Amino acid sequence: MLITEKDGAISFVVRVQPRASRDEIVGENQDALKIRLTAPPVDDRANEALRKFLAARLKVPLAAVRIASGERSRTKRVEVTGVTVATIRGLAG
Numbered sequence: 001m002l003i004t005e006k007d008g009a010i011s012f013v014v015r016v017q018p019r020a021s022r023d024e025i026v027g028e029n030q031d032a033l034k035i036r037l038t039a040p041p042v043d044d045r046a047n048e049a050l051r052k053f054l055a056a057r058l059k060v061p062l063a064a065v066r067i068a069s070g071e072r073s074r075t076k077r078v079e080v081t082g083v084t085v086a087t088i089r090g091l092a093g
Helices: 045-058 085-092
Strands: 003-006 009-017 024-029 032-036 065-069 075-081
Parallel strands (some): 009 032
Antiparallel strands (some): 024 032
């Protein structure tokens, strides 16, 4: 998984599978963290579910998680402040 750090924010790529049976991190797939979400991909519900899920898993406020690009795609670049690269790597483990 490719993780970059810039201006105090950690950036990484997430591949989302909406309408799954449960919210979970599956692992890594093609340099991206694969996450399954129960939310459907309509009205930004999957994007909000992704932000809430990552904020809860990383123990950071919801405002610390931002979708930097790919809002209309399954492949998204996410930026998180207040965490370390090691913490992000630990998600895939």
